[in-house]
Amino acid sequence: MLLTTSAEENYLKAIFKISEKEPGPVLTNALAAAMGTSAASATDMLKRLSDKQLVAYEKYRGVTLTPEGDRLATSLIRKHRLWEVFLVDKLGFAWDEVHDFAEQLEHVQGDNLTDRLDEYLNHPRFDPHGDPIPDAQGRWIRRPQVRLTTLTPGQKGIVTGVDDHTSPFLQYLDELGIALGVAIELLDRTAYDQSSKVRIAGKEYTLSEKASQNLFLRLE
Amino acid sequence: MLLTTSAEENYLKAIFKISEKEPGPVLTNALAAAMGTSAASATDMLKRLSDKQLVAYEKYRGVTLTPEGDRLATSLIRKHRLWEVFLVDKLGFAWDEVHDFAEQLEHVQGDNLTDRLDEYLNHPRFDPHGDPIPDAQGRWIRRPQVRLTTLTPGQKGIVTGVDDHTSPFLQYLDELGIALGVAIELLDRTAYDQSSKVRIAGKEYTLSEKASQNLFLRLE
DNA sequence: AAATATTTTTAGACTTGTCTAAAAATAAAT
DNA sequence: ATTTATTTTTAGACAAGTCTAAAAATATTT
Ligand SMILES: [Mn+2]
Ligand SMILES: [Mn+2]
Ligand SMILES: [Mn+2]
Ligand SMILES: [Mn+2]
Numbered sequence: 001m002l003l004t005t006s007a008e009e010n011y012l013k014a015i016f017k018i019s020e021k022e023p024g025p026v027l028t029n030a031l032a033a034a035m036g037t038s039a040a041s042a043t044d045m046l047k048r049l050s051d052k053q054l055v056a057y058e059k060y061r062g063v064t065l066t067p068e069g070d071r072l073a074t075s076l077i078r079k080h081r082l083w084e085v086f087l088v089d090k091l092g093f094a095w096d097e098v099h100d101f102a103e104q105l106e107h108v109q110g111d112n113l114t115d116r117l118d119e120y121l122n123h124p125r126f127d128p129h130g131d132p133i134p135d136a137q138g139r140w141i142r143r144p145q146v147r148l149t150t151l152t153p154g155q156k157g158i159v160t161g162v163d164d165h166t167s168p169f170l171q172y173l174d175e176l177g178i179a180l181g182v183a184i185e186l187l188d189r190t191a192y193d194q195s196s197k198v199r200i201a202g203k204e205y206t207l208s209e210k211a212s213q214n215l216f217l218r219l220e
Numbered sequence: 221m222l223l224t225t226s227a228e229e230n231y232l233k234a235i236f237k238i239s240e241k242e243p244g245p246v247l248t249n250a251l252a253a254a255m256g257t258s259a260a261s262a263t264d265m266l267k268r269l270s271d272k273q274l275v276a277y278e279k280y281r282g283v284t285l286t287p288e289g290d291r292l293a294t295s296l297i298r299k300h301r302l303w304e305v306f307l308v309d310k311l312g313f314a315w316d317e318v319h320d321f322a323e324q325l326e327h328v329q330g331d332n333l334t335d336r337l338d339e340y341l342n343h344p345r346f347d348p349h350g351d352p353i354p355d356a357q358g359r360w361i362r363r364p365q366v367r368l369t370t371l372t373p374g375q376k377g378i379v380t381g382v383d384d385h386t387s388p389f390l391q392y393l394d395e396l397g398i399a400l401g402v403a404i405e406l407l408d409r410t411a412y413d414q415s416s417k418v419r420i421a422g423k424e425y426t427l428s429e430k431a432s433q434n435l436f437l438r439l440e
Numbered sequence: 441a442a443a444t445a446t447t448t449t450t451a452g453a454c455t456t457g458t459c460t461a462a463a464a465a466t467a468a469a470t
Numbered sequence: 471a472t473t474t475a476t477t478t479t480t481a482g483a484c485a486a487g488t489c490t491a492a493a494a495a496t497a498t499t500t
Binding site for chain 3: 258264279280
Protein backbone atom coordinates (compact mmCIF):
# COMPACT_ATOMS: atom_id res chain seq x y z
CA MET A 1 0.00 0.00 0.00
CA LEU A 2 1.79 3.11 -1.24
CA LEU A 3 0.84 6.48 0.12
CA THR A 4 -0.05 9.40 -2.09
CA THR A 5 -0.35 13.12 -1.52
CA SER A 6 -3.45 15.11 -2.39
CA ALA A 7 -1.53 16.77 -5.23
CA GLU A 8 -0.58 13.42 -6.73
CA GLU A 9 -4.16 12.22 -6.40
CA ASN A 10 -5.51 15.29 -8.15
CA TYR A 11 -3.16 14.79 -11.09
CA LEU A 12 -4.17 11.12 -11.34
CA LYS A 13 -7.83 12.10 -11.43
CA ALA A 14 -7.13 14.69 -14.12
CA ILE A 15 -5.27 12.14 -16.25
CA PHE A 16 -8.17 9.73 -15.85
CA LYS A 17 -10.75 12.33 -16.88
CA ILE A 18 -8.82 13.54 -19.91
CA SER A 19 -8.31 9.91 -21.00
CA GLU A 20 -12.08 9.39 -20.76
CA LYS A 21 -12.73 12.14 -23.30
CA GLU A 22 -9.85 11.68 -25.70
CA PRO A 23 -8.21 8.42 -26.66
CA GLY A 24 -4.46 7.93 -26.55
CA PRO A 25 -1.88 9.22 -24.11
CA VAL A 26 -2.54 12.45 -22.19
CA LEU A 27 -0.26 15.29 -23.27
CA THR A 28 1.58 17.50 -20.82
CA ASN A 29 -0.12 20.72 -21.89
CA ALA A 30 -3.61 19.20 -21.60
CA LEU A 31 -2.78 17.99 -18.11
CA ALA A 32 -1.31 21.34 -17.07
CA ALA A 33 -4.38 23.14 -18.43
CA ALA A 34 -6.72 20.81 -16.53
CA MET A 35 -4.76 21.31 -13.32
CA GLY A 36 -4.34 25.05 -13.71
CA THR A 37 -0.57 24.72 -13.40
CA SER A 38 2.39 25.30 -15.72
CA ALA A 39 3.58 22.62 -18.12
CA ALA A 40 6.83 22.53 -16.13
CA SER A 41 4.93 21.58 -12.96
CA ALA A 42 3.05 18.87 -14.81
CA THR A 43 6.32 17.42 -16.10
CA ASP A 44 7.72 17.36 -12.55
CA MET A 45 4.65 15.57 -11.27
CA LEU A 46 4.69 13.04 -14.11
CA LYS A 47 8.20 12.06 -13.08
CA ARG A 48 7.04 11.57 -9.50
CA LEU A 49 3.98 9.53 -10.52
CA SER A 50 6.14 7.48 -12.87
CA ASP A 51 8.59 6.74 -10.02
CA LYS A 52 5.62 5.48 -8.01
CA GLN A 53 4.49 3.30 -10.93
CA LEU A 54 1.14 5.02 -11.09
CA VAL A 55 1.59 6.20 -14.68
CA ALA A 56 3.49 5.09 -17.78
CA TYR A 57 5.23 8.22 -18.95
CA GLU A 58 7.37 8.70 -22.04
CA LYS A 59 9.14 11.99 -22.57
CA TYR A 60 7.47 14.10 -25.25
CA ARG A 61 4.97 11.26 -25.91
CA GLY A 62 2.46 11.74 -23.10
CA VAL A 63 1.21 9.63 -20.21
CA THR A 64 -1.26 6.84 -19.44
CA LEU A 65 -2.37 5.38 -16.12
CA THR A 66 -0.98 2.04 -15.02
CA PRO A 67 -3.52 -0.48 -13.66
CA GLU A 68 -2.63 0.72 -10.15
CA GLY A 69 -3.00 4.37 -11.18
CA ASP A 70 -6.35 3.60 -12.79
CA ARG A 71 -7.49 1.80 -9.66
CA LEU A 72 -6.50 4.77 -7.50
CA ALA A 73 -8.15 7.34 -9.78
CA THR A 74 -11.35 5.28 -9.83
CA SER A 75 -11.32 5.09 -6.05
CA LEU A 76 -10.93 8.88 -5.83
CA ILE A 77 -13.89 9.44 -8.13
CA ARG A 78 -15.90 6.97 -6.07
CA LYS A 79 -15.05 8.84 -2.88
CA HIS A 80 -15.72 12.24 -4.43
CA ARG A 81 -19.16 11.23 -5.66
CA LEU A 82 -20.16 9.38 -2.49
CA TRP A 83 -19.31 12.44 -0.41
CA GLU A 84 -21.36 14.58 -2.81
CA VAL A 85 -24.35 12.28 -2.24
CA PHE A 86 -23.83 12.63 1.50
CA LEU A 87 -23.67 16.41 1.33
CA VAL A 88 -26.84 16.69 -0.77
CA ASP A 89 -28.96 13.85 0.62
CA LYS A 90 -27.98 14.07 4.29
CA LEU A 91 -26.74 17.59 4.93
CA GLY A 92 -29.18 19.28 2.53
CA PHE A 93 -26.72 21.19 0.34
CA ALA A 94 -27.71 22.18 -3.19
CA TRP A 95 -26.09 20.36 -6.12
CA ASP A 96 -24.01 23.41 -6.99
CA GLU A 97 -22.51 23.73 -3.49
CA VAL A 98 -20.89 20.36 -2.96
CA HIS A 99 -18.03 20.08 -5.41
CA ASP A 100 -15.40 22.04 -3.43
CA PHE A 101 -16.14 20.08 -0.26
CA ALA A 102 -15.91 16.79 -2.14
CA GLU A 103 -12.57 17.87 -3.62
CA GLN A 104 -11.24 17.88 -0.06
CA LEU A 105 -13.16 14.93 1.35
CA GLU A 106 -12.04 12.59 -1.45
CA HIS A 107 -8.50 12.75 -0.02
CA VAL A 108 -9.40 11.52 3.47
CA GLN A 109 -7.51 8.28 3.98
CA GLY A 110 -8.19 5.25 6.11
CA ASP A 111 -9.61 1.77 6.18
CA ASN A 112 -13.25 1.19 5.45
CA LEU A 113 -14.41 4.81 5.47
CA THR A 114 -15.55 4.74 1.86
CA ASP A 115 -17.35 1.44 2.11
CA ARG A 116 -19.10 2.43 5.33
CA LEU A 117 -20.18 5.68 3.74
CA ASP A 118 -21.42 3.77 0.69
CA GLU A 119 -23.37 1.42 2.94
CA TYR A 120 -24.82 4.32 4.95
CA LEU A 121 -25.98 6.04 1.76
CA ASN A 122 -27.55 2.78 0.52
CA HIS A 123 -25.10 2.15 -2.30
CA PRO A 124 -26.09 5.06 -4.53
CA ARG A 125 -25.27 4.42 -8.18
CA PHE A 126 -25.25 8.05 -9.33
CA ASP A 127 -24.13 11.29 -7.74
CA PRO A 128 -26.17 14.52 -7.50
CA HIS A 129 -25.02 15.51 -11.00
CA GLY A 130 -26.05 12.21 -12.57
CA ASP A 131 -22.50 10.87 -12.77
CA PRO A 132 -22.07 7.15 -12.09
CA ILE A 133 -20.40 6.03 -8.86
CA PRO A 134 -18.01 3.10 -9.36
CA ASP A 135 -18.57 0.27 -6.89
CA ALA A 136 -16.01 -1.03 -4.39
CA GLN A 137 -14.48 -3.20 -7.15
CA GLY A 138 -14.13 -0.21 -9.46
CA ARG A 139 -16.92 -1.29 -11.81
CA TRP A 140 -18.76 1.44 -13.71
CA ILE A 141 -22.34 1.75 -14.82
CA ARG A 142 -22.61 3.32 -18.27
CA ARG A 143 -26.02 4.68 -19.22
CA PRO A 144 -26.98 5.54 -22.77
CA GLN A 145 -27.43 9.29 -22.80
CA VAL A 146 -27.25 12.01 -25.44
CA ARG A 147 -26.84 15.77 -25.42
CA LEU A 148 -29.90 17.95 -25.95
CA THR A 149 -28.13 19.27 -29.06
CA THR A 150 -28.47 15.86 -30.72
CA LEU A 151 -32.26 15.65 -30.44
CA THR A 152 -34.50 16.36 -33.41
CA PRO A 153 -37.60 18.52 -32.90
CA GLY A 154 -40.43 16.46 -31.44
CA GLN A 155 -38.14 14.13 -29.46
CA LYS A 156 -38.47 13.88 -25.70
CA GLY A 157 -35.97 12.93 -23.03
CA ILE A 158 -35.38 12.69 -19.28
CA VAL A 159 -32.50 14.68 -17.80
CA THR A 160 -29.82 12.24 -16.63
CA GLY A 161 -26.78 14.45 -16.18
CA VAL A 162 -24.83 17.63 -16.85
CA ASP A 163 -21.47 18.15 -18.53
CA ASP A 164 -20.84 21.54 -16.91
CA HIS A 165 -20.67 21.22 -13.10
CA THR A 166 -20.18 24.90 -12.31
CA SER A 167 -22.50 26.84 -10.01
CA PRO A 168 -23.71 29.36 -12.61
CA PHE A 169 -24.95 26.60 -14.92
CA LEU A 170 -26.50 24.50 -12.15
CA GLN A 171 -28.26 27.50 -10.64
CA TYR A 172 -29.52 28.49 -14.08
CA LEU A 173 -31.01 25.00 -14.40
CA ASP A 174 -32.61 25.41 -10.96
CA GLU A 175 -34.32 28.60 -12.17
CA LEU A 176 -35.72 26.76 -15.18
CA GLY A 177 -36.90 23.87 -13.04
CA ILE A 178 -34.43 21.52 -14.71
CA ALA A 179 -33.17 18.78 -12.41
CA LEU A 180 -32.24 15.12 -12.76
CA GLY A 181 -35.32 13.15 -13.82
CA VAL A 182 -37.16 16.08 -15.35
CA ALA A 183 -38.74 15.51 -18.81
CA ILE A 184 -37.79 17.84 -21.65
CA GLU A 185 -39.33 17.95 -25.13
CA LEU A 186 -37.44 19.63 -27.95
CA LEU A 187 -39.97 21.73 -29.86
CA ASP A 188 -37.69 23.45 -32.34
CA ARG A 189 -34.09 24.34 -33.05
CA THR A 190 -33.40 27.88 -34.23
CA ALA A 191 -31.32 27.75 -37.40
CA TYR A 192 -29.57 31.05 -36.76
CA ASP A 193 -27.86 30.27 -33.40
CA GLN A 194 -28.72 26.60 -32.80
CA SER A 195 -30.69 27.49 -29.66
CA SER A 196 -33.31 25.00 -28.47
CA LYS A 197 -36.99 25.74 -27.95
CA VAL A 198 -38.11 23.25 -25.30
CA ARG A 199 -41.12 22.35 -23.19
CA ILE A 200 -40.55 21.59 -19.50
CA ALA A 201 -43.53 20.79 -17.26
CA GLY A 202 -45.93 22.41 -19.71
CA LYS A 203 -43.95 25.66 -20.07
CA GLU A 204 -41.83 26.74 -23.01
CA TYR A 205 -38.27 28.00 -22.75
CA THR A 206 -35.36 28.79 -25.03
CA LEU A 207 -31.97 27.27 -24.21
CA SER A 208 -28.76 28.49 -25.82
CA GLU A 209 -26.62 26.05 -27.79
CA LYS A 210 -24.07 26.19 -24.97
CA ALA A 211 -26.66 25.21 -22.35
CA SER A 212 -28.12 22.49 -24.61
CA GLN A 213 -24.66 21.06 -25.17
CA ASN A 214 -24.21 20.61 -21.43
CA LEU A 215 -27.44 18.71 -20.79
CA PHE A 216 -27.53 14.91 -20.99
CA LEU A 217 -30.81 13.10 -21.62
CA ARG A 218 -32.10 9.58 -21.82
CA LEU A 219 -34.42 9.34 -24.80
CA GLU A 220 -38.00 8.42 -24.03
CA MET B 221 -10.92 35.59 6.62
CA LEU B 222 -7.30 34.38 6.61
CA LEU B 223 -6.48 30.95 5.33
CA THR B 224 -4.54 28.41 7.30
CA THR B 225 -2.76 25.18 6.39
CA SER B 226 -3.44 21.88 8.13
CA ALA B 227 -0.02 22.09 9.76
CA GLU B 228 -0.75 25.52 11.20
CA GLU B 229 -4.12 24.32 12.44
CA ASN B 230 -2.60 21.31 14.16
CA TYR B 231 -0.10 23.51 16.01
CA LEU B 232 -2.89 25.86 17.10
CA LYS B 233 -4.86 22.94 18.47
CA ALA B 234 -1.81 21.65 20.32
CA ILE B 235 -1.18 25.07 21.88
CA PHE B 236 -4.83 25.20 22.96
CA LYS B 237 -4.73 21.76 24.54
CA ILE B 238 -1.48 22.36 26.42
CA SER B 239 -2.87 25.69 27.70
CA GLU B 240 -5.93 23.85 29.00
CA LYS B 241 -3.79 21.63 31.20
CA GLU B 242 -1.10 24.02 32.35
CA PRO B 243 -1.50 27.72 33.02
CA GLY B 244 0.83 30.30 31.53
CA PRO B 245 2.49 30.48 28.11
CA VAL B 246 3.21 27.26 26.22
CA LEU B 247 6.92 26.50 25.96
CA THR B 248 8.60 25.48 22.71
CA ASN B 249 9.69 22.07 23.96
CA ALA B 250 6.23 21.18 25.23
CA LEU B 251 4.75 22.15 21.88
CA ALA B 252 7.38 20.21 19.93
CA ALA B 253 6.77 17.14 22.12
CA ALA B 254 3.02 17.37 21.58
CA MET B 255 3.47 17.69 17.83
CA GLY B 256 6.12 15.01 17.55
CA THR B 257 8.52 17.45 15.87
CA SER B 258 11.84 19.04 16.76
CA ALA B 259 12.02 22.21 18.83
CA ALA B 260 13.51 23.91 15.78
CA SER B 261 10.40 23.11 13.73
CA ALA B 262 8.16 24.42 16.49
CA THR B 263 10.11 27.68 16.58
CA ASP B 264 9.71 28.07 12.80
CA MET B 265 5.98 27.51 13.04
CA LEU B 266 5.60 29.94 15.95
CA LYS B 267 7.11 32.65 13.77
CA ARG B 268 4.62 31.85 11.01
CA LEU B 269 1.65 31.81 13.40
CA SER B 270 2.86 35.04 14.97
CA ASP B 271 3.07 36.69 11.53
CA LYS B 272 -0.55 35.68 10.99
CA GLN B 273 -1.51 37.15 14.39
CA LEU B 274 -2.81 33.80 15.60
CA VAL B 275 -0.42 33.63 18.55
CA ALA B 276 1.45 36.05 20.79
CA TYR B 277 4.99 34.76 20.78
CA GLU B 278 7.96 36.08 22.70
CA LYS B 279 11.37 34.56 22.09
CA TYR B 280 12.45 32.26 24.90
CA ARG B 281 9.28 33.15 26.85
CA GLY B 282 6.68 30.91 25.19
CA VAL B 283 3.46 31.45 23.31
CA THR B 284 -0.26 32.09 23.92
CA LEU B 285 -3.18 32.14 21.51
CA THR B 286 -4.59 35.48 20.40
CA PRO B 287 -8.41 35.79 20.47
CA GLU B 288 -8.42 34.88 16.77
CA GLY B 289 -6.12 31.90 17.39
CA ASP B 290 -8.33 30.75 20.25
CA ARG B 291 -11.42 31.07 18.07
CA LEU B 292 -9.77 29.00 15.35
CA ALA B 293 -8.54 26.30 17.72
CA THR B 294 -12.01 26.04 19.27
CA SER B 295 -13.56 25.70 15.82
CA LEU B 296 -11.12 22.90 14.98
CA ILE B 297 -11.99 21.00 18.14
CA ARG B 298 -15.67 21.51 17.35
CA LYS B 299 -15.19 20.10 13.87
CA HIS B 300 -13.06 17.19 15.08
CA ARG B 301 -15.61 16.12 17.67
CA LEU B 302 -18.65 16.58 15.41
CA TRP B 303 -17.02 14.36 12.78
CA GLU B 304 -16.30 11.78 15.48
CA VAL B 305 -19.98 11.76 16.40
CA PHE B 306 -20.86 11.29 12.74
CA LEU B 307 -18.43 8.40 12.34
CA VAL B 308 -19.71 6.58 15.42
CA ASP B 309 -23.43 7.41 15.34
CA LYS B 310 -24.00 7.32 11.59
CA LEU B 311 -21.27 5.17 10.06
CA GLY B 312 -21.10 2.71 12.95
CA PHE B 313 -17.39 2.94 13.77
CA ALA B 314 -16.16 2.03 17.26
CA TRP B 315 -14.95 4.84 19.54
CA ASP B 316 -11.34 3.75 19.14
CA GLU B 317 -11.42 3.92 15.33
CA VAL B 318 -12.47 7.48 14.65
CA HIS B 319 -9.66 9.73 15.84
CA ASP B 320 -7.41 9.47 12.76
CA PHE B 321 -10.31 10.15 10.41
CA ALA B 322 -11.38 13.16 12.47
CA GLU B 323 -7.81 14.48 12.38
CA GLN B 324 -8.22 14.78 8.62
CA LEU B 325 -11.87 15.79 8.47
CA GLU B 326 -11.37 18.68 10.91
CA HIS B 327 -9.33 20.48 8.21
CA VAL B 328 -12.03 20.46 5.54
CA GLN B 329 -12.80 24.09 4.77
CA GLY B 330 -15.90 25.82 3.49
CA ASP B 331 -19.00 27.75 4.46
CA ASN B 332 -21.63 26.12 6.59
CA LEU B 333 -20.32 22.57 6.53
CA THR B 334 -19.79 22.42 10.28
CA ASP B 335 -23.13 23.96 11.17
CA ARG B 336 -25.00 21.69 8.76
CA LEU B 337 -23.25 18.68 10.23
CA ASP B 338 -24.08 19.88 13.74
CA GLU B 339 -27.72 20.28 12.73
CA TYR B 340 -27.79 16.85 11.08
CA LEU B 341 -26.39 15.24 14.21
CA ASN B 342 -28.96 17.05 16.39
CA HIS B 343 -26.49 19.38 18.09
CA PRO B 344 -24.62 16.78 20.12
CA ARG B 345 -23.02 18.28 23.22
CA PHE B 346 -20.43 15.54 23.79
CA ASP B 347 -18.31 13.42 21.47
CA PRO B 348 -17.93 9.61 21.60
CA HIS B 349 -15.20 9.97 24.23
CA GLY B 350 -17.30 12.20 26.49
CA ASP B 351 -15.48 15.39 25.50
CA PRO B 352 -17.65 18.53 25.22
CA ILE B 353 -18.36 19.97 21.76
CA PRO B 354 -18.22 23.78 21.70
CA ASP B 355 -21.24 25.37 20.01
CA ALA B 356 -21.15 27.59 16.92
CA GLN B 357 -20.30 30.58 19.12
CA GLY B 358 -17.39 28.71 20.72
CA ARG B 359 -19.10 28.25 24.09
CA TRP B 360 -18.06 25.25 26.16
CA ILE B 361 -20.00 23.02 28.52
CA ARG B 362 -17.95 22.09 31.57
CA ARG B 363 -19.20 19.10 33.55
CA PRO B 364 -18.05 18.30 37.05
CA GLN B 365 -16.12 15.06 36.75
CA VAL B 366 -13.40 13.36 38.72
CA ARG B 367 -10.89 10.60 38.06
CA LEU B 368 -11.57 7.13 39.44
CA THR B 369 -8.34 7.52 41.44
CA THR B 370 -9.96 10.27 43.56
CA LEU B 371 -12.91 8.15 44.75
CA THR B 372 -12.94 6.64 48.24
CA PRO B 373 -14.08 3.01 48.68
CA GLY B 374 -17.87 2.81 48.69
CA GLN B 375 -18.38 5.73 46.32
CA LYS B 376 -20.17 5.25 43.00
CA GLY B 377 -19.99 7.12 39.74
CA ILE B 378 -21.12 7.18 36.12
CA VAL B 379 -18.45 7.11 33.40
CA THR B 380 -18.42 10.49 31.63
CA GLY B 381 -15.11 10.45 29.78
CA VAL B 382 -11.60 9.17 29.22
CA ASP B 383 -8.27 10.97 29.41
CA ASP B 384 -6.43 8.43 27.25
CA HIS B 385 -7.95 8.27 23.75
CA THR B 386 -5.72 5.54 22.34
CA SER B 387 -7.08 2.33 20.87
CA PRO B 388 -5.46 -0.06 23.36
CA PHE B 389 -7.10 1.71 26.32
CA LEU B 390 -10.50 2.10 24.66
CA GLN B 391 -10.54 -1.53 23.55
CA TYR B 392 -9.56 -2.61 27.04
CA LEU B 393 -12.55 -0.68 28.37
CA ASP B 394 -14.75 -2.41 25.77
CA GLU B 395 -13.63 -5.79 27.10
CA LEU B 396 -14.56 -4.76 30.65
CA GLY B 397 -17.93 -3.43 29.49
CA ILE B 398 -16.92 0.11 30.40
CA ALA B 399 -18.54 2.74 28.19
CA LEU B 400 -19.91 6.25 28.63
CA GLY B 401 -22.87 6.14 31.04
CA VAL B 402 -21.85 2.92 32.76
CA ALA B 403 -22.02 2.88 36.59
CA ILE B 404 -18.89 1.97 38.53
CA GLU B 405 -18.57 1.43 42.29
CA LEU B 406 -15.18 1.59 43.94
CA LEU B 407 -15.00 -1.33 46.35
CA ASP B 408 -11.45 -1.02 47.55
CA ARG B 409 -8.08 0.49 46.70
CA THR B 410 -5.04 -1.75 47.05
CA ALA B 411 -2.43 0.01 49.19
CA TYR B 412 0.52 -1.66 47.48
CA ASP B 413 0.00 -0.49 43.86
CA GLN B 414 -3.00 1.85 44.12
CA SER B 415 -5.07 -0.43 41.89
CA SER B 416 -8.86 -0.17 42.14
CA LYS B 417 -11.24 -3.01 42.96
CA VAL B 418 -14.50 -2.03 41.28
CA ARG B 419 -18.00 -3.37 40.60
CA ILE B 420 -19.45 -2.93 37.12
CA ALA B 421 -22.87 -4.36 36.30
CA GLY B 422 -22.68 -6.74 39.24
CA LYS B 423 -19.24 -8.10 38.38
CA GLU B 424 -15.96 -7.32 40.12
CA TYR B 425 -12.77 -6.22 38.37
CA THR B 426 -9.37 -4.84 39.25
CA LEU B 427 -8.18 -1.75 37.42
CA SER B 428 -4.57 -0.58 37.50
CA GLU B 429 -3.73 2.88 38.81
CA LYS B 430 -2.92 3.88 35.24
CA ALA B 431 -6.32 2.80 33.95
CA SER B 432 -8.12 4.37 36.95
CA GLN B 433 -6.28 7.64 36.32
CA ASN B 434 -7.66 7.77 32.78
CA LEU B 435 -11.33 7.28 33.67
CA PHE B 436 -13.56 10.29 34.40
CA LEU B 437 -16.72 9.85 36.45
CA ARG B 438 -19.66 11.93 37.58
CA LEU B 439 -20.31 11.14 41.25
CA GLU B 440 -23.69 9.64 42.00
C1' DA C 441 14.80 19.82 -46.86
C1' DA C 442 14.95 23.93 -44.36
C1' DA C 443 12.69 27.20 -41.76
C1' DT C 444 9.18 28.15 -38.50
C1' DA C 445 5.94 27.18 -34.93
C1' DT C 446 4.50 24.46 -31.11
C1' DT C 447 5.17 21.50 -27.35
C1' DT C 448 7.85 19.74 -23.79
C1' DT C 449 11.67 19.53 -20.80
C1' DT C 450 15.35 21.51 -18.08
C1' DA C 451 17.41 25.01 -15.09
C1' DG C 452 17.08 27.77 -11.36
C1' DA C 453 14.34 29.87 -7.84
C1' DC C 454 10.73 30.23 -4.15
C1' DT C 455 7.52 28.60 -0.07
C1' DT C 456 6.11 25.35 3.42
C1' DG C 457 7.37 22.21 6.64
C1' DT C 458 10.57 19.36 8.24
C1' DC C 459 15.39 17.76 10.02
C1' DT C 460 20.33 17.89 12.56
C1' DA C 461 24.01 20.36 14.51
C1' DA C 462 25.81 24.48 16.41
C1' DA C 463 25.19 28.83 18.83
C1' DA C 464 22.88 31.69 22.09
C1' DA C 465 19.95 32.60 25.94
C1' DT C 466 18.04 31.29 30.28
C1' DA C 467 17.88 28.61 34.50
C1' DA C 468 20.02 25.83 38.09
C1' DA C 469 23.83 24.44 40.85
C1' DT C 470 28.01 24.99 43.00
C1' DA D 471 29.35 34.98 41.08
C1' DT D 472 30.89 31.43 38.23
C1' DT D 473 30.20 27.27 36.29
C1' DT D 474 27.08 23.83 34.51
C1' DA D 475 22.84 22.23 32.62
C1' DT D 476 18.72 23.04 30.08
C1' DT D 477 16.02 25.30 26.78
C1' DT D 478 15.54 27.79 22.72
C1' DT D 479 16.97 29.80 18.54
C1' DT D 480 19.72 30.04 14.38
C1' DA D 481 22.11 28.04 10.41
C1' DG D 482 22.05 25.11 6.78
C1' DA D 483 19.98 21.30 4.44
C1' DC D 484 16.25 18.62 2.23
C1' DA D 485 11.60 17.11 -0.17
C1' DA D 486 7.23 18.48 -2.26
C1' DG D 487 5.09 21.42 -5.20
C1' DT D 488 4.98 25.38 -7.53
C1' DC D 489 6.76 29.29 -10.75
C1' DT D 490 9.33 31.79 -14.99
C1' DA D 491 12.64 31.74 -18.54
C1' DA D 492 15.63 29.25 -21.54
C1' DA D 493 16.81 25.13 -24.10
C1' DA D 494 15.58 21.06 -26.58
C1' DA D 495 12.56 18.12 -29.08
C1' DT D 496 8.73 17.48 -32.10
C1' DA D 497 5.41 18.98 -35.52
C1' DT D 498 4.05 21.96 -39.25
C1' DT D 499 4.84 24.98 -43.20
C1' DT D 500 6.90 26.57 -46.90
MN1 LIG E 1 -17.80 17.21 -8.09
MN1 LIG F 1 -20.51 15.21 -9.09
MN1 LIG G 1 -10.17 12.50 18.55
MN1 LIG H 1 -12.88 12.61 20.82
